[in-house]
Amino acid sequence: xxxxxxxxxxxxxxxxxxxxxxxxxxxxxxxxxxxxxxxxxxxxxxxxxxxxxxxxxxxxxxxxxxxxxxxxxxxxxxxxxxxxxxxxxxxxxxxxxxxxxxxxxxxxxxxxxxxxxxxxxxxxxxxxxxxxxxxxxxxxxxxxxxxxxxxxxxxxxxxxxxxxxxxxxxxxxxxxxxxxxxxxxxxxxxxxxxxxxxxxxxxxxxxxxxxxxxxxxxxxxxxxxxxxxxxxxxxxxxxxxxxxxxxxxxxxxxxxxxxxxxxxxxxxxxxxxxxxxxxxxxxxxxxxxxxxxxxxxxxxxxxxxxxxxxxxxxxxxxxxxxxxxxxxxxxxxxxxxxxxxxxxxxxxxxxxxxxxxxxxxxxxxxxxxxxxxxxxxxxxxxxxxxxxxxxxxxxxxxxxxxxxxxxxxxxxxxxxxxxxxxxxxxxxxxxxxxxxxxxxxxxxxxxxxxxxxxxxxxxxxxxxxxxxxxxxxxxxxxxxxxxxxxxxxxxxxxxxxxxxxxxxxxxxxxxxxxxxxxxxxxxxxxxxxxxxxxxxxxxxxxxxxxxxxxxxxx
Numbered sequence: 001x002x003x004x005x006x007x008x009x010x011x012x013x014x015x016x017x018x019x020x021x022x023x024x025x026x027x028x029x030x031x032x033x034x035x036x037x038x039x040x041x042x043x044x045x046x047x048x049x050x051x052x053x054x055x056x057x058x059x060x061x062x063x064x065x066x067x068x069x070x071x072x073x074x075x076x077x078x079x080x081x082x083x084x085x086x087x088x089x090x091x092x093x094x095x096x097x098x099x100x101x102x103x104x105x106x107x108x109x110x111x112x113x114x115x116x117x118x119x120x121x122x123x124x125x126x127x128x129x130x131x132x133x134x135x136x137x138x139x140x141x142x143x144x145x146x147x148x149x150x151x152x153x154x155x156x157x158x159x160x161x162x163x164x165x166x167x168x169x170x171x172x173x174x175x176x177x178x179x180x181x182x183x184x185x186x187x188x189x190x191x192x193x194x195x196x197x198x199x200x201x202x203x204x205x206x207x208x209x210x211x212x213x214x215x216x217x218x219x220x221x222x223x224x225x226x227x228x229x230x231x232x233x234x235x236x237x238x239x240x241x242x243x244x245x246x247x248x249x250x251x252x253x254x255x256x257x258x259x260x261x262x263x264x265x266x267x268x269x270x271x272x273x274x275x276x277x278x279x280x281x282x283x284x285x286x287x288x289x290x291x292x293x294x295x296x297x298x299x300x301x302x303x304x305x306x307x308x309x310x311x312x313x314x315x316x317x318x319x320x321x322x323x324x325x326x327x328x329x330x331x332x333x334x335x336x337x338x339x340x341x342x343x344x345x346x347x348x349x350x351x352x353x354x355x356x357x358x359x360x361x362x363x364x365x366x367x368x369x370x371x372x373x374x375x376x377x378x379x380x381x382x383x384x385x386x387x388x389x390x391x392x393x394x395x396x397x398x399x400x401x402x403x404x405x406x407x408x409x410x411x412x413x414x415x416x417x418x419x420x421x422x423x424x425x426x427x428x429x430x431x432x433x434x435x436x437x438x439x440x441x442x443x444x445x446x447x448x449x450x451x452x453x454x455x456x457x458x459x460x461x462x463x464x465x466x467x468x469x470x471x472x473x474x475x476x477x478x479x480x481x482x483x484x485x486x487x488x489x490x491x492x493x494x495x496x497x498x499x500x501x502x503x504x505x506x507x508x509x510x511x512x513x514x515x516x517x518x519x520x521x522x523x524x525x526x527x528x529x530x531x532x533x534x535x536x537x538x539x540x541x542x543x544x545x546x547x548x549x550x551x552x553x554x
Contacts, residue, residue: 011248068493083117187432192365296427381422385530388415
């Protein structure tokens with residue numbers, strides 16, 4: 001399943017994935033303390049935090065595709081290193097600010113650039129971790145000295161994917177090894193662990209990073225200095241992760257031709273062209289499976305906001321309407337200060353949801369790997385989201401007890417966690433599988449050339465061979481295949497772009513409807529998002545089944 005070495009895999013999971021979200025969680029949760037305890041601003045804190053958060057998402061929305069395009073040129077390792085270096089430096093600069101505007105705002109923009117790089121690379125590095133499964137077979141044909149001996153292909157009735165991993169190779173005993181036709185990239189199982197480690201990253205931020213100011217405060221250090229020391233420590237950890245990426249992500253598969261040099265002999269300028277980004281966007285409109293991955297990323301990121309932001313506000317709104325809190329607040333941080341009971345209940349509901357999500361991350365990875373044709377797991381995640389968000393919106397009380405409360409609220413938030421992690425894992429798996437699975441090569445509208453190895457299937461002789469400049473001219477009745485690894489960064493950037501759009505749409509429109517319509521409005525929106533995911537996923541499954549049956553009949 002893996003082509004990566006243990007050092008590469010561990011660096012990816014424990015470095016890139018684990019910390020991709022932890023620094024953002026720490027910053028979002030502690031920025032109010034920077035404003036109040038370090039800068040000394042006491043009024044308009046909620047508005048300042050909201051503005052900084054909105055600018056962060058807006059910058060990330062624009063930066064993610066650009067970082068993805070850059071990784072196609074200089075490599076995912078270089079972008080990971082740059083991203084964590086920027087994050088570390090931004091955390092140092094954050095506590096040097098003496099005012100919110102413009103100093104803290106500029107520091108937040110700088111941090112957002114680094115955070116966009118790290119979050120995009122979680123997706124972009126994934127295809128380099130896995131390969132097509134291989135099944136050793138004996139071949140009575142002896143390879144000739146030039147290595148261009150004939151190959152017996154899989155049956156035309158099977159789901160054929162010809163890549164460099166299906167190219168004939170000879171082991172030390174002189175026995176040919178070819179890949180089984182039925183196997184395809186196992187990105188979904190790895191995606192399950194990616195979801196698990198990113199979730200654990202949030203726990204690292206909440207359990208280790210956030211208590212740091214209190215830790216220093218208990219030792220007699222003033223509040224402002226305690227916050228500053230905490231940011232220095234977390235920033236130093238970001239530089240350590242940067243070093244891990246430098247050492248651990250060397251020599252990744254598919255990254256050999258990428259370089260900082262514009263005159264690298266094996267590279268082309270086309271991989272850094274905006275046309276590559278346009279191709280990644282266009283593929284979302286022409287390829288149902290990739291479009292499903294983009295929509296899944298949109299729903300997953302929107303769901304994360306629904307759980308972390310709108311559940312606390314919804315709980316607080318309920319307590320205010322029942323005269324159990326003094327005033328309605330507009331951020332989770334204000335919930336903690338304004339209504340202690342509401343904060344505890346919101347933390348319980350959000351915590352249960354995230355705990356269930358961690359548990360189901362590898363489960364969805366396994367299920368998605370077993371159900372590749374109809375994408376059943378992502379449909380189940382969408383159904384869980386539709387039911388969960390509708391049920392939460394219709395509950396008379398978010399409390400598990402009391403006159404209108406019910407313990408079923410915990411079942412509801414469990415469904416939300418299942419929906420969120422299912423969308424994350426399945427969409428990542430779909431994206432990685434699409435990048436690695438070869439498809440018939442066609443000339444695209446942008447005139448891009450692929451750096452990926454290409455292979456051809458010849459119908460008349462039922463043989464396959466690697467395409468070279470001369471061999472491709474010898475036969476006209478052959479079909480060439482290639483992967484999308486040469487634009488995997490741009491595809492990952494568009495995936496992150498879709499997720500950022502989900503966050504912005506739910507944050508702004510959902511927040512507006514929360515105020516003017518109903519506190520349940522964001523949950524109705526999220527239920528609708530999952531409904532769109534369900535319908536599109538179901539349509540993709542039917543289309544794929546029809547296409548495969550059509551191939552079998554012809």
